[in-house]
Amino acid sequence: MSQHSADPAPDTALATIAAHRDWWRDAVIYQVYPRSFADDNGDGMGDLEGVRSRLPYLRDLGIDAVWLSPFYASPQADAGYDVADYRAVDPMFGNLMDADALIRDAHAQSLRIIVDLVPNHSSDQHEWFKRALAEGPGSPLRERYHFRPGxxxxGELPPNNWESIFGGPAWTRVPDGEWYLHLFAPEQPDFNWNHPAVGDEFRSILRFWLDMGVDGFRIDVAHGLVKAEGLPDLGSHDQLKLLGNDVMPFFDQDGVHAIYRQWRTILDEYAHQKEPEGPSSEGRWRETGGRIFVAEAWTPTVERTANYVRPDELHQAFNFQYLGTHWDASELRAVIDRTLDVMRPVGAPATWVLSNHDVTRHATRFANEAGLGTQIREAGDRELGLRRARAATLLMLALPGSAYVYQGEELGLPDVVDLPDEVRQDPAFFRGAGQDGFRDGCRVPIPWTREGSSYGFGSGGSWLPQPGGWGELSVEVQQGVAxxxxxxxxxxxxxxxxHPDLGAGESVEWLTAPEGVLAFRRGEFVCVANTTGEAVTTPVYGRVLVASAEVTIGGAEAELPADATVWWTTG
Incomplete structure (x- = not known):
């Protein structure tokens, strides 16, 4: 069993959480994919106790919050995004006591905890769905999902021509002849959000976890809950745009916003709630600080994304347009300007992200030529990819708003692109269409030590094989190394x-720069990013704060290497 930092923290550390009421406006949020982060019990699968044991590492990294991918009770048909019980922890990750201990320990170290919520669909092993199948056509429980005659x-044909995101029809026929809708895997039937019981249930689920002390929710498929009236056929669409980059009758329907306005009233009730500091607190309480919602909303435009973060709805929405932008100055400037412009009127912070558990790590994306998308099967030029990834990270962290970091990117991890087919577990891989099905490459357990079983991930190997040499990228090898x-x-x-000029904000002042170079000012802070393959000469803007590569200064000019970013302070 790992040693955990359970000692009571000083009052000053506890007060940090409540001190910044709008902490989410400039937060850096670190995504933990629990099964691949740290394995405490040695079964080859990461768990909540493993996450808890690594909280000091996350605190020292300098983040504000931890977002946990799903750890709920689940058959794991889609890595936990098929939830059978939203109020239970899957045994592979631990139990509710482990979740409670993790939340308390995180708070004691001034870290917030955000949990994934999966409201678009359940597991086919959810009690509602199992009873709906057993009771047959006409069962009231079938109305909580989308059951239709064919x-x-x-009735041998699906009710409409919708396709699953993972490939193939979005409908599965059951033995009694009816069909049910699943926008993802067949094991993930979609809820019918027109049924009042669904809304009642999820409001109860929100309160359950808020009462446990979580600081917010990342809403999976936030754009998908409401379907167009009558479930009309798709028109002529490019199926590669199914994730929401085109107008679809099952995504980004206006009706979703009424749901989130209801949810916001619940979260606001908890904004100033007090919770006990621990079993030995002798009646002392602390303010919990603001709770937040973060939307995973794939929409056709950033303007549509902004609808999710209006003042009475959600707090943040992932900026997938930025994630998919190439390492190109003009493209980056365009999406930065557009993002800031559309978020400003609704008063929401911009968000910036380069990697997550669904896309190729940006150290590998940038190692390949532009235009290959966000799921890439080639290793590319590793040195080039890492150089660009470091530069892109400094650019991202310099922008006004909130930033997201995916576990292991701080180690410069590449995607593992050569996993054998027999070890892959991404359900999209087995569907033969839809998404590429190569998400396993970004989910390989991360290395903590140079040597040892699974490079310090745990004592029992790892659920996905780690490549040789993984230990040379480990925390142990890089820690303290300039x-x-x-x-x-x-x-x-x-x-x-x-720095007083970094973090929250809604604009940047662009500076004149050579072609292929981005330069902007925020007060006394200046960021310069060279996206070209050649060194460039720029003005010296003061003192170097941080640089992704060595900057050569000569008098009033500085030479910035290829694919590099530097932060200056003029004060």
């Missing part, structure tokens, strides 16, 4: 937190 002479990617992140995050 088309054709004997110039390492881990220390670059630590320095940048500390600087971001301490």
């Amino acid at each position: 088309k054709g002479e004997n 110039g390492s990617t881990l220390e670059l992140y630590r320095t940048a995050l500390t600087t971001r937190r301490d």
